[in-house]
Amino acid sequence: xxxxxxxxxxxxxxxxxxxxxxxxxxxxxxxxxxxxxxxxxxxxxxxxxxxxxxxxxxxxxxxxxxxxxxxxxxxxxxxxxxxxxxxxxxxxxxxxxxxxxxxxxxxxxxxxxxxxxxxxxxxxxxxxxxxxxxxxxxxxxxxxxxxxxxxxxxxxxxxxxxxxxxxxxxxxxxxxxxxxxxxxxxxxxxxxxxxxxxxxxxxxxxxxxxxxxxxxxxxxxxxxxxxxxxxxxxxxxxxxxxxxxxxxxxxxxxxxxxxxxxxxxxxxxxxxxxxxxxxxx
Amino acid sequence: xxxxxxxxxxxxxxxxxxxxxxxxxxxxxxxxxxxxxxxxxxxxxxxxxxxxxxxxxxxxxxxxxxxxxxxxxxxxxxxxxxxxxxxxxxxxxxxxxxxxxxxxxxxxxxxxxxxxxxxxxxxxxxxxxxxxxxxxxxxxxxxxxxxxxxxxxxxxxxxxxxxxxxxxxxxxxxxxxxxxxxxxxxxxxxxxxxxxxxxxxxxxxxxxxxxxxxxxxxxxxxxxxxxxxxxxxxxxxxxxxxxxxxxxxxxxxxxxxxxxxxxxxxxxxxxxxxxxxxxxx
Numbered sequence: 072x073x074x075x076x077x078x079x080x081x082x083x084x085x086x087x088x089x090x091x092x093x094x095x096x097x098x099x100x101x102x103x104x105x106x107x108x109x110x111x112x113x114x115x116x117x118x119x120x121x122x123x124x125x126x127x128x129x130x131x132x133x134x135x136x137x138x139x140x141x142x143x144x145x146x147x148x149x150x151x152x153x154x155x156x157x158x159x160x161x162x163x164x165x166x167x168x169x170x171x172x173x174x175x176x177x178x179x180x181x182x183x184x185x186x187x188x189x190x191x192x193x194x195x196x197x198x199x200x201x202x203x204x205x206x207x208x209x210x211x212x213x214x215x216x217x218x219x220x221x222x223x224x225x226x227x228x229x230x231x232x233x234x235x236x237x238x239x240x241x242x243x244x245x246x247x248x249x250x251x252x253x254x255x256x257x258x259x260x261x262x263x264x265x266x267x268x269x270x271x272x273x274x275x276x277x278x279x280x281x282x283x284x285x286x287x288x289x290x291x292x293x294x295x296x297x298x299x300x301x302x303x304x305x306x307x308x309x310x311x312x313x314x315x316x317x318x319x320x321x322x323x324x325x326x327x328x329x330x331x332x333x334x335x336x337x338x339x340x341x342x343x344x345x346x347x348x349x350x351x352x
Numbered sequence: 353x354x355x356x357x358x359x360x361x362x363x364x365x366x367x368x369x370x371x372x373x374x375x376x377x378x379x380x381x382x383x384x385x386x387x388x389x390x391x392x393x394x395x396x397x398x399x400x401x402x403x404x405x406x407x408x409x410x411x412x413x414x415x416x417x418x419x420x421x422x423x424x425x426x427x428x429x430x431x432x433x434x435x436x437x438x439x440x441x442x443x444x445x446x447x448x449x450x451x452x453x454x455x456x457x458x459x460x461x462x463x464x465x466x467x468x469x470x471x472x473x474x475x476x477x478x479x480x481x482x483x484x485x486x487x488x489x490x491x492x493x494x495x496x497x498x499x500x501x502x503x504x505x506x507x508x509x510x511x512x513x514x515x516x517x518x519x520x521x522x523x524x525x526x527x528x529x530x531x532x533x534x535x536x537x538x539x540x541x542x543x544x545x546x547x548x549x550x551x552x553x554x555x556x557x558x559x560x561x562x563x564x565x566x567x568x569x570x571x572x573x574x575x576x577x578x579x580x581x582x583x584x585x586x587x588x589x590x591x592x593x594x595x596x597x598x599x600x601x602x603x604x605x606x607x608x609x610x611x612x613x614x615x616x617x618x619x620x621x622x623x624x625x626x627x628x629x630x631x632x633x
Contacts, residue, residue: 230485
C-alpha cells in the first residue's frame, strides 16, 4: 500500500463518482429485507450490499453500531463484510466515530487501520471532542499504514449547532478550528499539493458560513452525510460545496437500501449515475 | 432491576468508597503481566482484575479500545469480563465513549445497556460532540433499563481545553452547557432529589472555574479519571471536587494494574482504604 489514502480517494472519485453506499442494517431494514434481527442477519445484509455496490461505486461505509448491537458475533459479521468489500476493490470507511486520548485512542486506530487486523478498513471516522491534538497518535498511525481518517467537523443535525458553533478566545468556531488544525497537518504532509489523507465529516445540509468554515487547502476528502433520506439531492452537491465539490464523498444509506435486496444493484447504479452527471467528471 | 442507576452508585460509594479499578490491558501491561498480546491475553488480564477487585471496590471500568484492538475475539473476551464483573456484584462502567445520532446512537445504547445483551454493562461513557440533544434516545433507553450513562463534560487532557472551553452565544462554555442540559434532565426524573442516573466524566485535574462549570443538582455520579498515574492523589479528591466530592468515582488504572497479577488484590485494598479515609464515610 504505497499510495496515500487521499490520492486513492481522488482516483476513486474520478473513476466512479462521489456516491458512497452506507451499510446500515438497522432493525427496520433487516425486517424489510426479510432477514433475521441478529448477527446472521447483519452479515447477510452487509455482504449483499457489498455485492451490489461492487463495480458500481467507489466507496462503502459500514455503520459500526448496527453490528456492535450483537456483540462479538455482530463484530465477527462486520469483519466478513469489511473483508468482502476490500476484496471487491471498494474503499471502505468504517463509521465508528471513535474518540479518546493517548494509548487508548491509539488502540482504536490499530484496531481499524492496521493491515491484517481483523477489522481492517481503509479509513475510520473519529471524534475530536477531546481535542484534535489528542488524535496525533492516530494521525501518525494512519499515515504510516497508508490509511485515512475522517474527523467530525460540522454535522447536519440541529442538536449539534450550539456546540460546534461555539467559539474560542479568538472567535473561531469549534468546526473551523478542527478544519484548520487538520489542514495544517495535511499541508505538512502534502508538499506538492497532493490530497491530504485526513478528511472531514461535513454534513450536506451544513451552512458553511454559519458554521464559520471556509474552503481549505490542500484538498482533503469530505465525507458528507445528509444526502438522500436526510434531504439533500445530487443536484445540491455543487451549490452546497462550491469549490470543494470535487472532494465530496456523498453518503446515502436508507434512500438506497430501502430498494430491497432484489433491486439494490439497480438503485445503486441509477443513483451513482445521477451523481456522476452533477460531478461532471 | 428496579433501583435506578444513580441510587445504586450512591449505595456502592457508601459501601466501598470511590475507587474504580480501570481494566486497561494495553500491550505494555500485558507484557509486564506475562500475558500474550492477543485476545486470550486481554481475557485473562480482565478476569484476573475482576477477581482481585471483587469485594474490595464498588466499580470497575473496562476500557473498550484495548479489547476492540483484537476484533471480534477481543470483544468476545470483553463479554466474558463484563459478565464476570457483574456476577461479582461490581458496578461495571464500559468506557467506550460512543457518540452518534438518532437510530445509530440508539443501537450503541442497546448494545451496552440492554439486559441480556452480550455486552451488557451497568453504564456506558458517551461523547456529546453531536450535541447533548442527539443523546435523547440513549437517555430514554438507559432510564428504561435502569442503566447509567457518563457524558464527557470536562476532560483533563490539555489538548481538549480549547474546544471544551469554547463559548456559545450566551457566553456559556461547552462543558457548562453539557452539565446544565444533563442536569435538567436528571432533575425532571428525580422529583425527590434522588441521584440522577446520567453522570459526567470530569477529570480530576480539571479547574472547574476555568472550565466554567459549577456544582450541580440533583447529585449525579462524576466519573473522574486523572487519579493515580495521571497526577491526582486520594487526598486531592475533596480539595478538587469540593461540595461534589461525595458523588465522585475515582478511576485509576495503570497506577494499580502495574502492581502485577500477584500483588494486585493487595494494591487494590491499600488504595481503596486510602480513598475511604478521605471520603470520610
